[in-house]
Amino acid sequence: MRVVFSPEARQEFEEAEHYYNRQIPQLGSQLRREIRDALPRIRIWPLSCQIEQGEIRRLTLSRFPYKLLYAVESDHIYVIAVAHQHREPRYWVERMI
Secondary structure (H helix, E strand, C coil), X not given: CEEEECXXXXXXXXXXXXXXXXXXXXXXXXXXXXXXXXXXHHHHCCCCCEEEECCEEEEECCCCCEEEEXXXXXXXXXXXXXXXXXXXXXXXXXXXX
């Protein structure tokens, strides 16, 4: 199953990557790698992650304080947010409407 990032999730991902690269060179690249390595899990076992709210599931990253919030659609997985775990925990809910 293919994974599609919402425009907002793509922007969050890119902003986090740039932030970490400014802190320590190549740290943002490590974040990118961790997210890329997590995607096969939700492709193969999309229902294996915990439910965050309603039909939205979350995959928590191991090394970085982010979670991928996604919905399982009939032909793809839609990533709604690349959410920092310690900031505005429910800001992404309005994206579901």
